[in-house]
Amino acid sequence: MSKKTILISAYAVNPYKGSEDGTGWNISREVAKEHPTIVITRKNNIPHIEKFLKENSTDVHSNSVFIGYDLPAWAMWLKKRIGERGYVLYYYFWQLFLPLFIKKNKLQFDIAHAVNFHSDSVPTFLWTLGKPTMWGPVGHHPKVKAQFLRPIYGRKAAIKDQFYFIFKWLLRNMDPFFRLAVKKVDTIFVINSSIAKVMNAPDSKVKIVPAVATESTDSTATLNTDQFNVLSVGRFHYMKGFDLTIEAFAIFYDSLTQELRDKTQLILVGNGEEKTRLKRLAKALKIDHKIKWVEWVERAEMKQIYQNASVFLFPSHEGAGMVVPEAMSYGLPIVTLDNVGPGELAGNAGLKVKVEGYSETVMALAGKLIELQRDSNNARFYSNLSRNRFKREFTWGAKGNQIKAAYQKIQKSVAIFHPSSELYGADRILVNAINAMPKDTKKSVYLKFEGPLVKFIKENTTNTEVKVIPFMPIIYRGIFNPRGILTFIGEWFRFRKYFKKQHQKHSFDSAYVNTLSTSFILPFLQQFKISSYIHVHEIIDSPKAIGWLTAQLANRYAKKVVCVSAAVEKGLIRYSKRIAQKIVVIHNGIDQIVVKPKIARGLLKFYLFGRIMPKKGQWYLLEALKQLTLDQLKDVQFTLMGGAVPGQEESLQELEKAIEKAGLKDIVVIKNFAPNITSAMEDADICLVPSMMKDPFPTTVLEAMSAGRPVIATNHGGAKEAIADSNGGLLVDPGKPSQLADSILQLIKGKATLPAMGRSAQKKYLSAFTKSHFNQNWEAFLVGNGFA
Structure with missing residues (x-):
């Protein structure tokens, strides 16, 4: 069977960037390792992709076709004019009209996958193409609890978070296309366990596949006892919980002796709108001198920072956290909140704190830092857990395998x-x-x-x-x-x-x-x-x-x-x-009927299999037998095997009367239809298929040939295609009883030749009409025409 072709819609794809762009690039790259892919993205991403592929000619994306697609220029102008919300609106319509673009370009594929730029409130429309559809990873940030928001970041931040939560709820529940998308897609990849409930998606459709992943690194943190560096990385935003980081570090720092204080430092890497507020907090707690503030740095310098860290403290309220797997890739112990975001990412490798009151949460975070600083063996234990979990769950290869496994289940x-x-x-x-x-x-x-x-x-x-x-x-x-x-x-x-x-x-x-x-x-x-x-x-x-x-x-x-x-x-x-x-x-093919070789001696037996009806040839056979003498039919028996058509039982009665009238009652017998004809075929010497209608391709002919039994059939319809080019049977014209009589008499007189004729018939069957031949031809037809 050929590999399924995957159509991927990825609004953002850039091999030189991270976040959404990196997600689009890396997921499509992993899929392309096993499947032909068609990747549709924004036109402005195509030059970056082409540049990368030119520089990396052996990359697996050679198995991919990248297509740029944008809305008309007026939509782009409107997007920029409206501002931040314009981007959301543009993306919505980019998705809405994407199926029309796909149909217009007559793109052929087996599975559609809407990959990135998905929050829990923007639907996909790929399901309208009528193919199995995958959606996600879909993201969702839970509402920040009040005690962690307004007292620290003020009324404006609390209103903003509340508005964000209500706005998302309205989009999910008031947009009929969102509900349709949830109903119609086959699988929804979600980044954490809270999303299925938020989207009201059935568990059978949901698979947790965190969007976050990173490249594997051979480097690990030193975890030396000479210096205890607490590291946290991210955008300085109220959702990230950097206030908890600073407060917990302050309590931890106060618990240390002066000697240990000199060896301890908090490193904060990032930038954002709350940086000034956070600096004021550090100063108020009198630990500003122990905090090293680092702007975003290049990957090589960030690598050095991770290697020199002792623990990664990340009490974020968000639903994901790209930096968590990144820290785990260096084997850093993770201290975080026990939530659906970083808590789920850390898994058993994290030292997680239950989210309670603000002061209780801060104290618990500080306690975890104290635990790691005092017990180096425990720190190494969690370091190993962290590194192993990363290798198992958070490489792009591992994530790609999860997605490809879902494809296979379609x-x-x-x-x-x-x-x-x-x-x-x-x-x-x-x-x-x-x-x-x-x-x-x-x-x-x-x-x-x-x-x-x-x-x-x-x-x-x-x-x-x-x-x-x-x-x-x-x-x-x-x-x-x-x-x-x-x-x-x-x-x-x-x-x-x-x-x-x-x-x-x-x-x-x-x-x-x-x-x-x-x-x-x-x-x-x-x-x-x-x-x-x-x-x-x-x-x-x-x-x-x-x-x-x-x-x-x-x-x-x-x-x-x-x-x-x-x-x-x-x-x-x-x-x-x-x-x-x-x-x-496609000629029919059947399982071989295996019977013992028949030695033509004693009573010579002819079998006619088929429903009792004139067009099957029973009356035609009687007309032929009337032209033979009883002496010529001595030691010969004809068995008509097959019941009457339901509702036409009078046909059986008419046939019985015709047999008796012709004086053939001792020569012609009627038996009921049997689902398994093996025993009957073993009893037969010769098979008769004297159909008066143009039998399309009589299975009885194939069954007889497979059993090594000669056949006499009418020379029309498909029977002659089976018997042609073999010495395994005789063909007679329909409606000419004399020809049929001559053929029957020929085989009666030449019964010594029947075994050779049977072998010839069987050879023809084995060369063209086995079930294996049929299966191969049928599969080629299904695959070649897109039915499988």
């Missing part, structure tokens, strides 16, 4: 329609076709009748459910009267309504319509935008109106038409020359 879903529920040829071929589909594809089979096929499907296929729907509309002779036509129309509308709900439930990727008798289902499959193909087993000579109508339906509404033989193909083209471009011929 199941394609196919709807399958079949008119009968017996175990004759087309019924068994249906099961073969189901088994040739990918095992991870979910198959929903819709049948009109109860019957042995229901149990057979359940026992012999995987990942398949069967539903018997009595009002499923199928074409059969009994409907061709005013009442029958009205009933058919009513069933069609009823089944369409029923199946629409089924499609909403299963989101079918494709539909397999088996036989022309179910072809009236094709129009509403197209209406529901379900790609469909029809498997044609019929050659319809009469009534011509039905032959013409079903051919037109197949041509207009099916993406592809699979014919079981060239004879079926020819029959369709008679009614619609244009259908030829859609047709693929």
Whole structure:
């Protein structure tokens, strides 16, 4: 099977940046290690991507196509004019019109993934493309508790945080497109455990994949006892909790002896609007001389800072924290709050403090610093935990594996329609076709009748459910009267309504319509935008109106038409020359019927398998036998194996009378149909398929050939395609009993040649008509036409 092609929408992608840009770049890079990817991003990112790829020609992004997409110039002008909120509005409409851009450019893909720039309040619209859709990582920052906000940062910050929280709630709950996105996507990647509840998303769809990750480093912190450096990194913003960092450090510092104080320092790396306030706090606590303030620095210098640190103190209230995995990559012990953000990122590698009152929280943070400073063994223990957790969870490779694993769980879903529920040829071929589909594809089979096929499907296929729907509309002779036509129309509308709900439930990727008798289902499959193909087993000579109508339906509404033989193909083209471009011929294939070699001696046995009806050739056989003498038929028996069609039991009675009238009662016997014909085939010497109709590709011929039994068949339909170019059988013209009589007599007289004929028939079967041949051809068809 070919790899799934992933379409990624990533508003920000830049290999030279971090944060959202880095997330877009690194996730798409990890996906491209296993899957062909189409990455759609802002046009201004393309030059940076091209520059990087030119400098790194062996990079895995050679497996990717990058496409720039922007809204019209007026939208860009409006975005800049409005200011900060304009960026949010622009991004919303960038997403809204993205599916139209994808359709216009006819981009072909298997899974859509809206990767970055996602908060918990901006929907994705990729689900409208009708493909499995992944969303995220989706971010969410919880509301900062009042005791950690207003007393420290003032009324303005408290109002801002409250407004932010209400605004996000309104976007999530008042925008119908957000609710639709949650309902329609297959998987939502979230950065922490609080988001599923906030988004009101079912647990079955949610997978926690923190957006934060970083490149692995071979460097580690020294954790030496000569200097105890407490490090914190981030933007100086009320959500980051730097006030807690400074307050906790002050208490920790006061607990130290003068000697230890001289070896202790707090290093704060970052910048932001609260820096002045935080400096005032440090001065009020009389520890400003022990704080080293560092602006944002280059990666090489930051590496040195991490290596010289003893502990990473990060009591942030946010829902993520990129710097936590970065600190863990150097093996730093992490001291943080026990929350859904940094607390979840730190996991068992963190020394976490329960969020209670302000003073209690500060004291608990200080206590963790004291614990690490006094016990170097404990510090090394948490250092090892930190480093190991980073390697396991927070490399881009680990994150990519989580996402790719979710891709693999996406199941394609196919709807399958079949008119009968017996175990004759087309019924068994249906099961073969189901088994040739990918095992991870979910198959929903819709049948009109109860019957042995229901149990057979359940026992012999995987990942398949069967539903018997009595009002499923199928074409059969009994409907061709005013009442029958009205009933058919009513069933069609009823089944369409029923199946629409089924499609909403299963989101079918494709539909397999088996036989022309179910072809009236094709129009509403197209209406529901379900790609469909029809498997044609019929050659319809009469009534011509039905032959013409079903051919037109197949041509207009099916993406592809699979014919079981060239004879079926020819029959369709008679009614619609244009259908030829859609047709693929795939001969049936079956499991071999293994029987003991038959030695032609004693009673010579001919078997005819099939429903009791004139078109199957039972009466034609009787006419042929009438032309042979009883002496010529001495030591010969003909077994007609197959029951009457339900509702047409009079056919069996008529046949029995015809046998008796012809004086053949001792030579011709009738047996009921048996689902397993192995014992009957083992008893047979010769198989008869004297069909009066153009049998499309009779399974009985293949079964006989597989068992090494010679065949006499009528020279029309698909039987001649099976027997041709072998010495395994004889062909006779339909409607000419004398030819059939001559062929029967030829084999009676030449019964010594039957084993050789059987071997020849079996050789032809093994060369073209095994289930393995069928599976290979069917799989190539499904994959090549986008059905798998």
